[in-house]
Amino acid sequence: MKTSWGKPVHIIRFCRTLLIVLTVAVCTVAAEDLETLRKKAEAGDGVAQYNLGLMCEKGTGLAEDKVEAAKWYRKAAEQGDANAQVALGLMYFGASGVPLDYAEAVKWFRSAAEQGHAKAQNNLGGMYFSGRGVPQDDAEAVKWFRKAAEQGHAKVQYNLGVIYEMGRGVAGDDVAAYAWYSAAAASGHNNARKNRDRIKGKLTPSELEKGEAMAREIFERIEKEKAAEAPSF
Numbered sequence: 001m002k003t004s005w006g007k008p009v010h011i012i013r014f015c016r017t018l019l020i021v022l023t024v025a026v027c028t029v030a031a032e033d034l035e036t037l038r039k040k041a042e043a044g045d046g047v048a049q050y051n052l053g054l055m056c057e058k059g060t061g062l063a064e065d066k067v068e069a070a071k072w073y074r075k076a077a078e079q080g081d082a083n084a085q086v087a088l089g090l091m092y093f094g095a096s097g098v099p100l101d102y103a104e105a106v107k108w109f110r111s112a113a114e115q116g117h118a119k120a121q122n123n124l125g126g127m128y129f130s131g132r133g134v135p136q137d138d139a140e141a142v143k144w145f146r147k148a149a150e151q152g153h154a155k156v157q158y159n160l161g162v163i164y165e166m167g168r169g170v171a172g173d174d175v176a177a178y179a180w181y182s183a184a185a186a187s188g189h190n191n192a193r194k195n196r197d198r199i200k201g202k203l204t205p206s207e208l209e210k211g212e213a214m215a216r217e218i219f220e221r222i223e224k225e226k227a228a229e230a231p232s233f
Contacts, residue, residue, distance in 0.1 A: 034061055041072060049076035050084040057087070057097070066097030077108060085112035086120045093123075093132075102133030113144060121148035122156045129169075138169025149180065152222045154187035161195060174199055175207050179214035186219065 034055075040048035053072030056065045070091050076084035089108035092101045106127050112120030125144030128137045142163060148156040161180035164173045178199050184192030203211060 041075070044075075044079075046076045046079040046081045046084070049073075049079075050081050050087070053084065053087065057091075066091070068097075070097035077111070080111075080115070082112040082115045082117040082120065085109070086117060086123065089120070089123065102127065104133075106133035113147070116147075116151075118148040118151040118153045118156070121145070121151075122153060122159075125156075125159075138163075142169040149183070150218075150221065150225070152187070152226070154184040154189040154192070157181075157184035157187070157218075158189050158192040158195075161192060165195070165199065174202055175211045176214065178203060178208070178211035179218060182211070182215035183218045183222075186215075 037048050037052055037055075041052045049072045053069045053076065055061050056072060057069035058064065070088065073084045073088040073091065077088045085108045088098075089105040089112070091097050092099075092105040092108065094100075098104075106124065109120045109124040109127065113124045121144045125141045125148065127133050128141035128144065130136070134140075142160070145156050145160050145163070149160050157180050161177045161184065164170055164177035164180060166172070170176075178196060181192045181196035181199065185196050200208065
């Protein structure tokens with residue numbers, strides 16, 4: 001079912017906020033001696049390198065230094081640390097500590113995305129959606145957004161709802177839009193709830209039933225995946 005534009009949809013603002021910035025995690029080395037951490041990083045410990053980069057970037061426990069942060073993120077990223085790869089990609093995206101370079105940002109987002117990092121998958125999708133660092137490709141953007149959304153990321157689920165309602169990179173489909181809005185709304189996403197309730201009024205009873213069934217299937221897939229990944233004791 002094609003979208004009819006009545007009330008404005010909350011369009012994804014990719015131009016300035018297309019990327020999900022890594023949540024500044026509580027540093028896991030707060031109680032650890034900085035010198036010990038530095039020695040571990042210099043010895044090649046990837047986790048220590050990432051944490052030292054995070055401390056340098058945020059100015060936690062030492063002077064803020066974006067260039068030094070990028071140096072340590074790179075060392076960890078080159079060892080395959082997905083968090084460091086996303087952090088380094090964001091620095092290239094925002095010209096923080098390194099020159100602005102969208103292609104380099106894409107390179108690091110892709111490395112983390114291929115490891116299953118949900119935020120990297122969203123960021124890579126955003127780069128394809130906006131055509132930064134890669135040729136603009138709506139279908140490729142949707143592919144990466146879907147991977148992140150299937151991991152339960154509410155913001156990306158909302159984005160997919162908007163994309164299905166817009167019919168960009170996919171056929172316009174209000175039923176699918178309703179399902180993804182519902183999935184995001186279940187995690188507390190307010191705009192998703194508003195869009196779900198708005199689009200609900202455009203669906204026939206049969207379409208609404210399909211949308212609700214699709215939303216349940218999404219939820220069940222995500223919960224099944226979480227259960228499979230949970231450690232067993």
